[in-house]
Amino acid sequence: MSAAKVGLLAGMALGFAAFFGGFWAFLLVAVLGAVGLLIGLMVQGDLTTSDFKRSGGPR
Template identity: 85%
Template sequence: MSAATVGLLAGMALGFAAFFGGFWAFLLVAVLGLVGLVIGRMVQGDLEMSDFRRPRDRR
């Protein structure tokens, strides 16, 4: 599935959530979509937990 198709489906899901559920449903769908994206990237191997941690400068 191409990135454009995935973007179209995500936009449609957010649009339906906003139309039928209001702002909070829109926000919930957006946050859960982002969580799903991160988990999917981790499973696929494109993202690692170390990418979220910033090394501290110890002086």
Template identity: 75%
Template sequence: MSKSVVGLAAGMALGFAAYFGGFWAFLLVLVLGAVGLVAGLLVEGDLEPGDFVRRRDDQERIRDDQRRARRDWRQ
């Protein structure tokens, strides 16, 4: 499924929630959609839990960047 179709579906879901449920339903659908997006990115491997915390060691950050470069190169 293309990104434009996913965006269209998300927009329609938010529109229906806003129209039929009001502002709070719109907000709930928006927040749950964001949570679902983050969960999907974690499952696919495009996002890692460590991306949400700040690292103290610059060398570790360099190693992570090198690891990501190797992973992207393999695909």
């Protein structure tokens, strides 16, 4: 599935949540969608837990 189709489906899901459930449903769907995206990227191998850690080097 292309990125455009995934974006369209995500936008539609957020729109339905906002229309039928209000702001809090919209927010819940957005947060759970972001969590699902992160888990999907980890399963796919594009993201690792070490990407979230700070490096110990100087700034």
